[in-house]
Amino acid sequence: MVTAPPVRERTDECASVRISSSPRPAYLGAKNFPPMMQRDDLKFLIVDDNPSMRQTIGRIIRREGDEIFECDDGKDAAAMYRQHRPDWVFMDINMKEVGGIEATGQILEEDSHARVVVVTDYGDKFFRKAATDAGASAFVSKENIFELKSIIGRAS
Secondary structure (H helix, E strand, O other): OOOOOOEEEEEOOEEEEEOOOOOOOOOOOOOOOOOOOOOOOOEEEEEOOOHHHHHHHHHHHOOOOOEEEEEOOHHHHHHHHHHHOOOEEEEOOOOOOOOHHHHHHHHHHHOOOOOEEEEEOOOOHHHHHHHHHHOOOEEEEHHHOOHHHHHOOOOO
């Protein structure tokens, strides 16, 4: 089956990508996270000020049928979450206007079941504790970016 390339919709500094769906194994689920409906396609929000990192994360987690939304700063993260209700949020810590720790807190204040994974270059205990205190579900170093697949239950 031939599918059309992903369609990118740009609005301000946020983007959305929809990949056409095709049959594939059902979502396997993730351990230690709140339950969610099993389905093949998932929604993701990637919040990072580095466009290359947003693309990298998208390539690692994406499957056909998934929707990926992007923001380049934490200031837009809560609004994007509210609008799209993604299954997973991948959040950088250090961004220009609103950092990932604050944005994580804003999202979880609105939805206590939100799954926010902090993905960052800062791996020291201070940032891990701050992310945990803000309510993050997991903390992943960008050096170990492929751990995202196992966190969301998509081990290859």
